[in-house]
Amino acid sequence: MLLTALSLAILPGSVGATGEPLAAVYAQNRTAILVSAVLGGFAWSGAFLVYLAALHQVLRARPDETTALLAGVGLAGGLVNATVIVLSVLLLTLAAFRASDAALLSLLQDASFLANSFTGYGTAVCVGGFSPALRRVGFPSWLVVLGAGVGLHHLASAAALSSEGFWSPSGPVSTSAPLGMTLWVGCVALLAWLRRNRV
Numbered sequence: 001m002l003l004t005a006l007s008l009a010i011l012p013g014s015v016g017a018t019g020e021p022l023a024a025v026y027a028q029n030r031t032a033i034l035v036s037a038v039l040g041g042f043a044w045s046g047a048f049l050v051y052l053a054a055l056h057q058v059l060r061a062r063p064d065e066t067t068a069l070l071a072g073v074g075l076a077g078g079l080v081n082a083t084v085i086v087l088s089v090l091l092l093t094l095a096a097f098r099a100s101d102a103a104l105l106s107l108l109q110d111a112s113f114l115a116n117s118f119t120g121y122g123t124a125v126c127v128g129g130f131s132p133a134l135r136r137v138g139f140p141s142w143l144v145v146l147g148a149g150v151g152l153h154h155l156a157s158a159a160a161l162s163s164e165g166f167w168s169p170s171g172p173v174s175t176s177a178p179l180g181m182t183l184w185v186g187c188v189a190l191l192a193w194l195r196r197n198r199v
Contacts, residue, residue, distance in 0.1 A: 040089045139188075
């Protein structure tokens with residue numbers, strides 16, 4: 001969670017903005033973009049996968065078949081989510097390396113933003129599986145509500161395909177979605193830690 005927050009904080013806000021030539025934005029912020037990509041890669045291809053495996057292991061150990069099934073659904077969605085996020089990070093990294101080629105840079109940035117938007121499908125499945133599974137083992141009902149909100153926000157992000165503005169892959173609907181997932185992950189981790197002797 002901390003790595004994701006740092007990755008998002010370091011990423012310059014102007015990367016998705018229009019106005020200034022895109023190559024100039026990447027040239028001026030190359031180091032910040034690359035550091036953000038490294039942190040994002042660690043967060044989503046390392047820490048998040050360990051988190052998913054641990055959460056799945058705890059929930060599938062329950063004798064209740066429905067809880068185990070929901071945990072499997074959550075794990076599958078989380079793996080898709082992590083894979084597509086790593087693809088998005090890879091594309092953004094390639095954009096930073098190819099900043100001198102304006103056409104390729106624009107294509108890579110668009111592809112990175114679209115991949116980020118499309119994480120919405122995997123995220124919705126992830127929280128849609130894990131949230132009710134966690135509720136079935138005694139986690140608070142507000143976590144299911146938070147999970148539903150995060151899932152719906154991510155589905156809206158996946159549908160944000162306008163070429164520019166609010167409903168574009170670089171618009172606020174899509175770029176704010178990772179914050180919701182980070183909040184949900186943090187809440188689950190905190191609740192699991194507080195309940196560590198009961199789960």
